[in-house]
Amino acid sequence: MDKHKKNISFIAISAVIGFMIAIQFQTVKNPVERDTRDLWQLREALLQEKEMQSDLLREIRSNEEKLLAYESKQKQSKEQTLIDTIQELKIEAGMTEVQAPGITLRIEPILEKVQIGAPISNSVSPELLKRLLNELNRYDAKYVSVDDQRIINTTVIRDINNETKIDGHALSSLPIEVKVAVDKMATAEKLYNQMKVSKATEEFFIENLKLKVLEPNPEITIPGYDNPIRIRYLESIKASEGGNS
Template identity: 70%
Template sequence: MDRKRLNISLTLVAAVVGFMLAVQFQTVKKPAERDTRDIWQLREALLKEKELQSNILSEIRSNEDKLSAYESKRKQSKEQALKDTIEELKKEAGLTEITGPGITLQIEPVLEDIKPGQPVSKVISPELLKRLVNELNMDEAKYVAIDGQRIINTTVIRDINKETKIDGHAISSLPIEVKAAVDDMNTAEKLYNRMKVSKAKDEFFMEDLRLNISSPIPNMTVPAYNNFIRIRYMEPIKEGGGS
């Protein structure tokens, strides 16, 4: 009985050992694949990898150039916006020449009512000019010049030594021309129609002056303000909003 058990044990051990030897032999029989390419094939593969790397670097440089160009364009856009804003402010302040639709008004003495030997009036009162400018402004005239002098918000029309002056410019002789420009022809037509029925003509006639109003024209040049503008009570704001 003991011999029989021994034989069974030996048989089992032999079977296990045989299975292990079979597995080991199969592993040795099928080794892992090795790179069998020759040196030229390896060089060709390396060349392809370098070419791929070069293409990637070129693409990166191209994208960097595009980003740089975009950033430059963005900065230029900011600078252009600032320039446009400055030009618009200068236009609103009257510091630029304006060409657009508008009307002209000519102020001249009423010669037919002057008796022989009577001197022709060469004086126009500051009050009359101020009323004319106010009426033009109320009738939507945006750009006004009198006798070649641009009228802006700080313009002073006054009598100095019995001589009417506009910001120091003397109105020494008649006739003089007044230019009133707007932004479009429709507004110019409205301005013309309102001035034709205004009381300004009667006010000028009472001072022996005639106010002739021309029909609207599409292109009229109003000169820029050519005097020094004094700025008072203004200081630059420090960065951060402080004073």
């Protein structure tokens, strides 16, 4: 038994020694290579490294310029988006002039009744005018003006000292033109046909007035609202209450 253990130990030791000799032989056979280049070759290699470094710096600078240009473009895009949004809001609020297809309604006295001595109506009542505007809204009127006064959501039509006024503008004499604009010509033609058979004509006739519906026009000009828009019940919030500081 002891002899067997001695044989195993001898074999193991021999294997380790042989492995170490093999490694030493391989190291001697393949010695570490030394840089045998002369001074000019080293300078040339250094020059190549510097050129490579310069190329990398140029590429980095180019990428930085592209990044700055992209960020500037994004900023300009945001500013343009804000400008476009403000313009859209002004259009929706009725603060800009609009040119679009539409029709013109003319309110004028009935000449036949004038000839027979009937009383002459020289103005239109606020109630009659409001009913006309409500009917136009039901027929998809988008932009409306009365006597060149833009009608918006906050427009006030009322009687002041027996005189009909629109946001302070007096409708002092006839005829009065009501201009109505829509999105497209087909809608204008539809609106024309609806107003031709509207009961509004009869309502104006009862008040000794004629409501004349003119042919559709591919370009009706609706003026912008030129009075201050009063905003009630709105308050600006502090930055700490929902905005950025």
